[in-house]
Amino acid sequence: MVLQVEDLHTSFFTKMGEVKAVDGISFHVRERETFGIVGESGCGKSVTGLSIMRLLPEPSGQIVSGKIILEGKNLVELSKKHMRAYRGKVVSMILQDPMTSLNPVYTIGDQVGEAVRMHQDLPENMVEAEVIDVLRLLRIPAPEVRLKEYPFQLSGGMKQRVVGAIAMSCRPRLLIADEPTTALDATIQAQYIALFEDIQEKTNVAIIFITHDFGVVARICDRVGVMYAGKIIETAPTRDIFKNPKHPYTIALIKSVPQLDKKDDRLFSIEGQPPSMMNLPKGCRFCPRCHVALDICKEQEPPEVKISENRSVSCWRVK
Amino acid sequence: MASKILLEAKDIVKHYPVTRGLLQRTVGWVRALDGVSFSVEHGKSLSIVGESGAGKTTIARQILLLEKLTSGSIFFEGQDLNKMTPAEIKAVYRPKVHYVQQNPWSSMNPRMRVRDVVGEPLFVNTKQSKKKVYEEVGTLLEQVGIGAEGMNRYPHEFSGGQRQRIAVARALALNPSLLVLDEPVSALDVSIRAQIMNLFKDLQDKFNLAFIVIAHNLATVRYMSHTVAIMYLGQLVEYGDSEALFEHPLHPYTRALISASQLTLPEDSEGKAKQIILTGEMPSPLNPPPGCRFHTRCSEASDKCSRDVPEMHKIGKQQVKCHHYD
Numbered sequence: 001m002v003l004q005v006e007d008l009h010t011s012f013f014t015k016m017g018e019v020k021a022v023d024g025i026s027f028h029v030r031e032r033e034t035f036g037i038v039g040e041s042g043c044g045k046s047v048t049g050l051s052i053m054r055l056l057p058e059p060s061g062q063i064v065s066g067k068i069i070l071e072g073k074n075l076v077e078l079s080k081k082h083m084r085a086y087r088g089k090v091v092s093m094i095l096q097d098p099m100t101s102l103n104p105v106y107t108i109g110d111q112v113g114e115a116v117r118m119h120q121d122l123p124e125n126m127v128e129a130e131v132i133d134v135l136r137l138l139r140i141p142a143p144e145v146r147l148k149e150y151p152f153q154l155s156g157g158m159k160q161r162v163v164g165a166i167a168m169s170c171r172p173r174l175l176i177a178d179e180p181t182t183a184l185d186a187t188i189q190a191q192y193i194a195l196f197e198d199i200q201e202k203t204n205v206a207i208i209f210i211t212h213d214f215g216v217v218a219r220i221c222d223r224v225g226v227m228y229a230g231k232i233i234e235t236a237p238t239r240d241i242f243k244n245p246k247h248p249y250t251i252a253l254i255k256s257v258p259q260l261d262k263k264d265d266r267l268f269s270i271e272g273q274p275p276s277m278m279n280l281p282k283g284c285r286f287c288p289r290c291h292v293a294l295d296i297c298k299e300q301e302p303p304e305v306k307i308s309e310n311r312s313v314s315c316w317r318v319k
Numbered sequence: 320m321a322s323k324i325l326l327e328a329k330d331i332v333k334h335y336p337v338t339r340g341l342l343q344r345t346v347g348w349v350r351a352l353d354g355v356s357f358s359v360e361h362g363k364s365l366s367i368v369g370e371s372g373a374g375k376t377t378i379a380r381q382i383l384l385l386e387k388l389t390s391g392s393i394f395f396e397g398q399d400l401n402k403m404t405p406a407e408i409k410a411v412y413r414p415k416v417h418y419v420q421q422n423p424w425s426s427m428n429p430r431m432r433v434r435d436v437v438g439e440p441l442f443v444n445t446k447q448s449k450k451k452v453y454e455e456v457g458t459l460l461e462q463v464g465i466g467a468e469g470m471n472r473y474p475h476e477f478s479g480g481q482r483q484r485i486a487v488a489r490a491l492a493l494n495p496s497l498l499v500l501d502e503p504v505s506a507l508d509v510s511i512r513a514q515i516m517n518l519f520k521d522l523q524d525k526f527n528l529a530f531i532v533i534a535h536n537l538a539t540v541r542y543m544s545h546t547v548a549i550m551y552l553g554q555l556v557e558y559g560d561s562e563a564l565f566e567h568p569l570h571p572y573t574r575a576l577i578s579a580s581q582l583t584l585p586e587d588s589e590g591k592a593k594q595i596i597l598t599g600e601m602p603s604p605l606n607p608p609p610g611c612r613f614h615t616r617c618s619e620a621s622d623k624c625s626r627d628v629p630e631m632h633k634i635g636k637q638q639v640k641c642h643h644y645d
Contacts, residue, residue: 040509040510040511041508155600156371157600185370185535186535186536186537186576186579186580187370187575187576187579188600190579190596190597191597212509213509214509214582215538215580215582219583253509256509256512257509257538258513258516258538258541258542260538260541260565260577260580260581261581261582266517266520267513269510269513269514270513270514273511274508
């Protein structure tokens, strides 16, 4: 087990009150496994990633309770200084927009080299070789030349590879990828996903893949957690999520994705919108939009029920 | 009988100059559109698909007459727009063609109430009283599922999906016959997308609207369109009936695009083996490759492809620009 998250609560303390962005989620990721976190905007998927990285915007964003156990160490208890040694070396992150994650005034070599210099005790003359090595891992053509180039000289897809190279430069055990392919074009996206699989094979890294796109999930994830309004409402192996989803939200979400190989006259759509995180409904959070809600759904939050070895669902309908 | 064709583009070309130095000398041309032809019928939708830099948005800008074409012409209900005077364009063309942008967060003035956002085209183009306009705004808002009571609120009070509905209401204000939708759902969440796409379909049926949809997501396109145009580096590589094109894609690029958007499950090794992953990236439109523009990334390219420019071939309900069909 590389990562184990137990009952994590992350809140933002704002002038208008506490916003429970992540409200008690648990999951784990094994070595060489890709765990997908899927959900719509505002459901807390990115905050989950930032909590693990301990990069929440302070002082408003705080981990209230719970455990994040990475390689046996609870990250929540680490001091800031200690966490810095972990970040980039044991756990690293790729963000959505490659245009903003790179510094425009430093060369690619400098930026990838920064992490190497920080975390690895290498003599200066070895750094460049190491950087070239990691650029090669990300299949960046002609790394010796790219090294001296600036971000503006690269295309979007290439930039995102450089961001990937920075994240992989110290061969972390866990990589958190937050919508890494959303800003890329379809054919470039396919390239990037194939690349992830290749990197995982070579380095055994565990990956948390945060996305809103079920198509991407199907391609890369081994297991998926579906998030809604701060909770993981269903966890299952990818195949089961598609073939036999249990939670009404998952069912509706999968149905509402238009599919290429069949033409429907009308798309299935979920009425209404996700609830405001400042003002959550009392019972099940999906209840106001749910077609099969029971009386109990309005009153009490459903517990998480483990229905098999790898699956759990939070819904009163599922026993 | 009136012709079924509402808007037709014939061989349109748009080159942007690249200038350098104090005197702004032209040192090259970005060939954003290089001979593109298509047509849209009344009440039907045409989708234009391609990756960034393919020239999709340039097409939208030409249709909306935001720029002057380098060459070629656009016909609206049989009339050549090049030959119309500005006054005629304002009277005949502008009220009939409207635009919905991708991002509903930036397409509205945050300081205007929704009634003025939606009412603006009416204030500008008709001489109705304020009261009359607001009445009409109420009906428009009902049609897009917002409800007339939303009229007095400000855009920031609405969610992304609702704002997109408001943008649609504004586009409908003058009773247009064509809407240009630039990535209309890609800024929205999955569960909201389906709602908005259904709304577009309902409006199309109700008002006999024609759509030109610009999109990069093929699944969205399949749902929305009657005709599809696949663009690559400023040119159409495949064009034709949506059903035919998705069932039997002819161009290697179309096949790669479709493969990239297909849902493949992790253990589906057969599906994975069939996946086409293109190598490389789209070349720069400043200096497009000779011959077929796609040959640098095509796995089926031959010598001929890098030498001769392919022609558009008509095959059934489709047209394809590829040497394999010579």
